Amino acid sequence: MTELRVGLLGLGTIGVGVARILIEQKELISRRLGKEVRLVAAADRDLATDRGLDFSDIRLSDDANDIVTADDVDLVVELIGGYEPARSFVMTALEHGKHVVTANKALIAKHGEELFPVAAEKGLQIGFEAAVGGGIPCMKALREGLAANAIESVYGILNGTCNFILTKMENEGADYADVLKEAQALGYAEADPTFDVEGIDTAQKLSILAAMAFGSKIKFEEVFTEGISKITAADIESAHEMGYRIKLLGIAKPHGAEGEVETVEMRVHPTLVPLASQMAQVSDSYNAVQISGDFVEHTMYFGRGAGERPTASAVVADIMDIASGFPDGIAHLAPPMGFVQSSRRDKPTMPMADTECEYFIRLMVKDKPGVIASVTSILADHRISLEALIQKERHASHNVPIVMLTHETTEGNLQAAISRITGLEAVEEDDVLILRKESAVA
Amino acid sequence: MTELRVGLLGLGTIGVGVARILIEQKELISRRLGKEVRLVAAADRDLATDRGLDFSDIRLSDDANDIVTADDVDLVVELIGGYEPARSFVMTALEHGKHVVTANKALIAKHGEELFPVAAEKGLQIGFEAAVGGGIPCMKALREGLAANAIESVYGILNGTCNFILTKMENEGADYADVLKEAQALGYAEADPTFDVEGIDTAQKLSILAAMAFGSKIKFEEVFTEGISKITAADIESAHEMGYRIKLLGIAKPHGAEGEVETVEMRVHPTLVPLASQMAQVSDSYNAVQISGDFVEHTMYFGRGAGERPTASAVVADIMDIASGFPDGIAHLAPPMGFVQSSRRDKPTMPMADTECEYFIRLMVKDKPGVIASVTSILADHRISLEALIQKERHASHNVPIVMLTHETTEGNLQAAISRITGLEAVEEDDVLILRKESAVA
Structure with missing residues (x-):
């Protein structure tokens, strides 16, 4: 049976989830694919902690370089997070002919345009389903399921921390600062919550969605971004009285004459959505993405936007996609950004x-x-x-x-x-x- | 540029939608794929009606046999509907080495187990995204996006006619018979509505979903099936008072020890769902499918379950998937039922x-x-x-x-x-x- 050999960078929460699926669902995966997916190596600076998994058949290293250059690894899963050294490891993996799967939205948002051409030239795939919407297979839906459509809009609740805070503020009539403290105590928000609550995480995800939707380039730094920290319980109540609920949305729309994408509108901000809408029902730390196309009309995708097991589900879906095309390269897979690299166009962002x-x-x-x-x-x-x-x-x-x-x-x-x-x-x-x-x- | 040549059986509503996409979105499709998809031939018994499309470059025939045996057709789209002659045409197309895409849930539910082995043996793909959930890419989500999961349950609002009737009964406090008449006048229900309102259409779709979810065989005739025709406005009101909304759901769950699928539970009936659930918000003719997996937890997929343009969107997504793998066969695509044919198992249906x-x-x-x-x-x-x-x-x-x-x-x-x-x-x-x-x- 054909075998795809996987090397894993990072044995944190998501990394353990990915290892767990590859070990526990081994038989399910081969029944689905007719191929084997085998975890052969993993790297983490901390090898002392017991992760509760049997790693006896897996080569462990405290140096990611051992994995990205290894001869017996076909695919590298990057779960280190952040810009560096993640970017360097991914680049080295591509240069050594390895497919890459990552859950790192920051990496794709900032360095995707540097990585995609390298991958395309070498016939390698970069999978990043887990980077947007956690476990929800929304990247696949947009890239493949709706591929017959010119995309007309994308709306997303893309950050579980913000949605958890807004839901609790509404349910309890509580103010932002109090709920943030509670979210931090529960582990739903970081000690420094800026990245989440000021909309930066959502903007990174939106920039990826927009580029995939419209065949344009990723321009994370041009996304108009406002967070939720100025919203009061009274604002939520006023919006409710008017028939709306406040959600932090990422919104992307194309503009241009006769279906041509000339500019791309991208904005992240607290948004009033009708109380009776599907989007308004998305509560707590759930995520949802609404994608509308010129043929399909409205579609929506809902699920867990974070967490060990849902995120690992998306990472392994990408691995299995690549395994489908393995070992004959990626000529038979949809291109990572939904358009072949040569047809992706640099489109200006619409001024706010x-x-x-x-x-x-x-x-x-x-x-x-x-x-x-x-x-x-x-x-x-x-x-x-x-x-x-x-x-x-x-x-x-x-x-x-x-x-x-x-x-x-x-x-x-x-x-x-x-x-x-x-x-x-x-x-x-x-x-x-x-x-x-x-x-x-x- | 590699070209995939498409032949179309049936120029009814969906057929015209498919032709429209292949003609109008030609450039978009080739920008996405880096390949051309060309509609080369179409068959319909009625060639006289003006469909408002320019068919001058397309070979038209009043005999589907011309298409399923043609040398210049790589993929046949079956949009005739029903069991025969659709089954015979699809079988002939496969025997002549052509991939098949269909929106025909009756065909897949009843004859899928006869067609899939033929396709697998010949290295051909059968796409049927449009057969379940209309425009919603839920087959792809289940087959590929959630492939890392053992599926724990599938719940679906799969019939727009029933959902339209139930929504109107609730909104207007009206009884079934009156709303049915209105739905018939609006074209939302057939003159003989049995197939929709008695749950048969939902049962066909559910049997396909269940087999795909659990790696089992399609057993449409074993689905427990009840429709909506006995529900009164008073029942809807009573359910509401108790905190529930009534929806016609298709429900499938696996049963067995230690994650083994030993029996498959499949039932279609009017179901009380909590008023605050996502599922309860799915109104009018919209469809939704909730799929839960052991890693991803709950996910939901929402959109138009029928209609020319949404259904055509799903048909063309399948065509584009096959075009990705073309011309090297389908070794690189996920198998149609999400498990390689040889690993699909015949599992008994759980007694109701x-x-x-x-x-x-x-x-x-x-x-x-x-x-x-x-x-x-x-x-x-x-x-x-x-x-x-x-x-x-x-x-x-x-x-x-x-x-x-x-x-x-x-x-x-x-x-x-x-x-x-x-x-x-x-x-x-x-x-x-x-x-x-x-x-x-x-």
């Missing part, structure tokens, strides 16, 4: 000022006559019409919260109006929150 | 009497003292405990509806109790409805 949205605006104003008139007349000057306006009860501070929902306008126009509004003497500049609304989520 | 469930029981009883006591003491005799019992207002008929929700018991035990209950003089046998409840849907 040009994007169009409906907005949720929360202001704190001094309780004086005429303030609402001043605010609404500035919006009218900018031809921004209102769908709803709620004036809440006065705070202890004698300031009054006002919440508005606008009809569609451009970000540039909205920001110009907001800048005039925050210039009003009666408006507290620090207490302005702008959220965006998406009615098109299914 | 042995399945375990929680039950929703609606009875009509004569308004006399002691009736409820008689009913509940029979249940107690059978060690069936109740989670809830609601006695509704008396009907005009002077009969009183009683609704009960039980804890878990076997179907055999439940049926034995019900048979004693309907033997009571005070119980109207024709007015007994048994629904099943699934708390494990996500």
